[in-house]
Amino acid sequence: MNVTLKIKRYNPERDLEPHWESYEVEAEPTDRVLDLLHQVKWYQDGTLTFRRSCAHGVCGSDAMIINGRNRLACEYLIKDAGPVITVEAIIGLPLVKDLLVDMEPFWEQYKSVKPFLVNDDELPADGKERRQSPADRERYEDTSRCILCAACTTACPVFWADQSYVGPAAIVNAHRFIVDSRDTIKQERLEIMADPDGVWRCRTIFNCVEACPRDIKITRAIMEVAGEIGRAGVR
């Protein structure tokens, strides 16, 4: 089938503003949008710039706005996207070129929640591993599936308006350790989340939930963190 791919292009050395350019490409219905971007880059315009790595929905490199919504280009099939497809860079992060954004502000927010297990207690008697029950493990099953693609954070209108908001992805990754029974700095994590730029800025808009390629129940995680803050009496 013939597909018209409309890409919002931007070259900082030449353009004052991003602009749309159209490309006609041949595609199979089971091709992905990423395949079309490759066709354009490899056979029509080698200057097209975008980020991708594994190309199988695992690394989270190719989040972009496709047909108006944040999606992974490597997961969205042509038969679902239709014969005319629009592709543009995600919103809220500095645009570098074409579909490429500077992810550094996103990583800064991610690092601010200390996304790693902290436990300096003595090792168990067998010296091997810190065990937890299946029920305790289940509590962070959903939020441990985040691939840090930024689709949720850059779909959030609160983040568009103010990038000092920590954002859904960082809260999801904070949740993963806050409810982990092996972690020992829960209080400190909750204090980080109780910051004015933390969980309280969520307006339950659900754009993040609709954008997440892993179907993580993001708003549920945000509300659970808010509940933990309330129960712990953190101010």
Add this chain to the structure above:
Amino acid sequence: MITLFGYRISWAQLAQLGHRASGLGVLLYLFMHIVETSTVLFGPDVYNAAVGIFKNLPARLGEVVLMAALVYHALNGLRVIAMDFWPSLTVYYRPMTYGVVSATIVSMIPLSIIMLRPFMPWGA
């Protein structure tokens, strides 16, 4: 495709936008109401004249819109509060949003009839 700030708008996003807009609308009415009521300080004639400004069909239609904003804002606020207290409800945000919109429309049918009846040919 309807977009807002360059992003395709969803029902949930519309619900939040409606919540903000209805809240601001009700706040604006509150200020108007305070000004209207405060005219009583200048005597009954001034007050009656001020209240009389709103006794016509366009103003009543505005009050119907105000009532719809109040009902929607209240119901949607309950939806948000419910999700705050019971995070597991967030999984059902779509049906809950549709429920709030449906309940607003259904409750506005009798409310509109009651409010507009004085201006109808068969009204009092």
